[in-house]
Amino acid sequence: MTFKRKIYDKFLEWKKNSDGKTALLVEGARRIGKSTIVEEFAKNEYESYILIDFTKASKEVLNLFDDISDLNYIFLRLQLIYHKELHQRKSLIIFDEVQFCPKARQAIKHLVADHRYDYMETGSLISIRKNVKDILIPSEERQVQMYPMDFEEFKWALGDTVTIKLLRESFEKYQPLGDDLNRRMMRDFRLYMLVGGMPKAVSTYIETNNMRLVDEEKRDILRLYESDFMKIDSTGKAAMLFKSIPSQLEKNASRYQVSSVLENQRNSTVLELISEMESSKTVLVSYKSDDPNAGLTRTKDLENFKLFVCDTGLFTTMLFMDKDFTENIIYEKLLSDKLSVNLGYLYENVVAQILKANGNSLFYYTFLDEKSRHNFEIDFLLARNNKVCPIEIKSSGYKTHASLDAFSEKYSSRIFNKYLVYTKDLGKDKDVFSIPVYMTMFL
Numbered sequence: 001m002t003f004k005r006k007i008y009d010k011f012l013e014w015k016k017n018s019d020g021k022t023a024l025l026v027e028g029a030r031r032i033g034k035s036t037i038v039e040e041f042a043k044n045e046y047e048s049y050i051l052i053d054f055t056k057a058s059k060e061v062l063n064l065f066d067d068i069s070d071l072n073y074i075f076l077r078l079q080l081i082y083h084k085e086l087h088q089r090k091s092l093i094i095f096d097e098v099q100f101c102p103k104a105r106q107a108i109k110h111l112v113a114d115h116r117y118d119y120m121e122t123g124s125l126i127s128i129r130k131n132v133k134d135i136l137i138p139s140e141e142r143q144v145q146m147y148p149m150d151f152e153e154f155k156w157a158l159g160d161t162v163t164i165k166l167l168r169e170s171f172e173k174y175q176p177l178g179d180d181l182n183r184r185m186m187r188d189f190r191l192y193m194l195v196g197g198m199p200k201a202v203s204t205y206i207e208t209n210n211m212r213l214v215d216e217e218k219r220d221i222l223r224l225y226e227s228d229f230m231k232i233d234s235t236g237k238a239a240m241l242f243k244s245i246p247s248q249l250e251k252n253a254s255r256y257q258v259s260s261v262l263e264n265q266r267n268s269t270v271l272e273l274i275s276e277m278e279s280s281k282t283v284l285v286s287y288k289s290d291d292p293n294a295g296l297t298r299t300k301d302l303e304n305f306k307l308f309v310c311d312t313g314l315f316t317t318m319l320f321m322d323k324d325f326t327e328n329i330i331y332e333k334l335l336s337d338k339l340s341v342n343l344g345y346l347y348e349n350v351v352a353q354i355l356k357a358n359g360n361s362l363f364y365y366t367f368l369d370e371k372s373r374h375n376f377e378i379d380f381l382l383a384r385n386n387k388v389c390p391i392e393i394k395s396s397g398y399k400t401h402a403s404l405d406a407f408s409e410k411y412s413s414r415i416f417n418k419y420l421v422y423t424k425d426l427g428k429d430k431d432v433f434s435i436p437v438y439m440t441m442f443l
Helices: 007-018 034-045 059-066 071-082 102-114 151-157 163-173 179-195 199-208 211-232 237-243 245-250 271-279 312-319 328-335 344-357 402-414 437-442
Strands: 023-027 048-053 091-096 118-123 141-145 283-289 300-309 363-369 374-378 380-384 387-393 418-422 427-429 432-436
Touching: 007 023, 007 034, 007 118, 007 141, 023 102, 034 048, 034 091, 034 118, 048 071, 059 071, 059 102, 071 102, 091 102, 102 118, 151 163, 151 179, 151 199, 151 437, 163 179, 163 437, 179 199, 179 211, 179 312, 179 328, 179 432, 179 437, 199 211, 211 237, 211 312, 237 245, 237 271, 245 300, 245 312, 245 344, 271 283, 271 300, 283 344, 300 312, 300 344, 312 344, 344 380, 344 387, 344 437, 363 380, 363 402, 374 387, 374 402, 387 402, 402 418, 418 437, 432 437
Parallel strands: 023 118, 023 141, 048 091, 091 118, 283 363, 387 418, 418 432
Antiparallel strands: 283 300, 363 374, 380 387, 427 432
8 A cells, every 4th residue: 555655745845946956865664655755756757767676686687786897788687677668867777775886886986977867875784884885976966864754744644634734824824723622633643643654554454343353463564674674783682772761761761771670781881872773763862951042953962862763653552562462452542632641741742752753853951940949851952043942841731841841931032932731632831832642743
């Protein structure tokens, strides 16, 4: 099942503006639908295409990239092997999972210069050093990030193309929806949090309406991710760090505590591993800001970070990995918001996912209030208009925002807007904008 994806518009923009002068590399975690949407683009926008899947390409194909001095020969062989005819300036060649053939990626420079055809690449774990250390990364390669399906894409998959437009209007005018409509939207959003944005999981939900089968699909993906982590780190440390994300967030600590997961290891000793995990796109890393202001990147504290999972549907399954499957009763209680556990960290993960997919780097901030001697935490910081927007997240409709208040008192001149993200309707408490979590996409 092929779903409508927003990244398709970026492909169109690249094709029009590049006119074959660059190749497009689509980066993202595995199983998010990169290959599917790229091939859909090829079918719709070109007269013909060749898709080379480097996870199963023959030696004959791989060997073609050992010597690219004779492009005429390479193109002839590809057409014969794949039984496809290529047309000058009207055909696309796709290097799928190009990290498995670094020489093909290096060849992009010469292929683009030849200008006969267009080129797109897909890759996961693409920036891991072992995949690129012996090749020259082509400057003719433009990169675009792809993420799991967002809430709007999820609604499109369910046949709803109207709701998000109406929500955006409500947000822009800051008009409350009303309690009944908000409750319905929260139920829809919790369904999205449970199913997630992995196309196979979404497809299974649509076809079967069976959450157990959806859960099995997600477990398959999680096992694949753990296998990938073993490939980049044979010691198993990366896999352990990944599997411990839910328990670390549940602790509500001010950072990921590596020492509680890996014996005799500290945050400072795993920085390279964290960087590689972040490059895999399966993990989202939020760094503590040392000094919250518009230049957040300059204030990044590499040793203090939190880890999130790229897809909240996968995160939900990870919460209950102690069972063979996530029982439908658990899903039903989560859906109806009746599960008797504090799910603040679940909402924190989905907000991280939304902010990252919208192009934001992730930062948080913790500080000690000198008057009360109380530790406060701002869950996320956004840079806007040379100032910052602090975000506090509540897993309920509770409207208190002590962290925002303390932060405002400390840094009032640096603040653009303050947001409380929670489960109730749009509202405003003095200068704090209270927004339902499903509207985070509009920030």
